[in-house]
Amino acid sequence: xxxxxxxxxxxxxxxxxxxxxxxxxxxxxxxxxxxxxxxxxxxxxxxxxxxxxxxxxxxxxxxxxxxxxxxxxxxxxxxxxxxxxxxxxxxxxxxxxxxxxxxxxxxxxxxxxxxxxxxxxxxxxxxxxxxxxxxxxxxxxxxxxxxxxxxxxxx
Numbered sequence: 801x802x803x804x805x806x807x808x809x810x811x812x813x814x815x816x817x818x819x820x821x822x823x824x825x826x827x828x829x830x831x832x833x834x835x836x837x838x839x840x841x842x843x844x845x846x847x848x849x850x851x852x853x854x855x856x857x858x859x860x861x862x863x864x865x866x867x868x869x870x871x872x873x874x875x876x877x878x879x880x881x882x883x884x885x886x887x888x889x890x891x892x893x894x895x896x897x898x899x900x901x902x903x904x905x906x907x908x909x910x911x912x913x914x915x916x917x918x919x920x921x922x923x924x925x926x927x928x929x930x931x932x933x934x935x936x937x938x939x940x941x942x943x944x945x946x947x948x949x950x951x952x953x954x955x
Contacts, residue, residue: 826920
């Protein structure tokens, strides 16, 4: 379970590093995908520390990883234009009827935001967005977690 905890924590750390090292800007859905990994890392650590609750905590950790994968799958759909994002941070602010430009500027976020339907690509020429990579990572990590649980590995 320690391996699962480390690999779960690695995902949001890598995402943050890609912002700093490669200049990739996250959108609101990108940020949402990170939280379940932190929960998975904490649950996997708890599973490693508490052998009696290992199976339940391990399964909860795997479900948390899959939750990030579900957000990633939704994000891929937004990127592909299959559906719009319901998150306000993913959309341009709209002025209220009769509102002034100043009202619209006050409604804007103070933090620069990237639209959720604009994919970020880590590897130029590879048509797999960061959201799609996260989906693949979540599926692989959850499968590894199941294998670790099944084998009863303490690692």
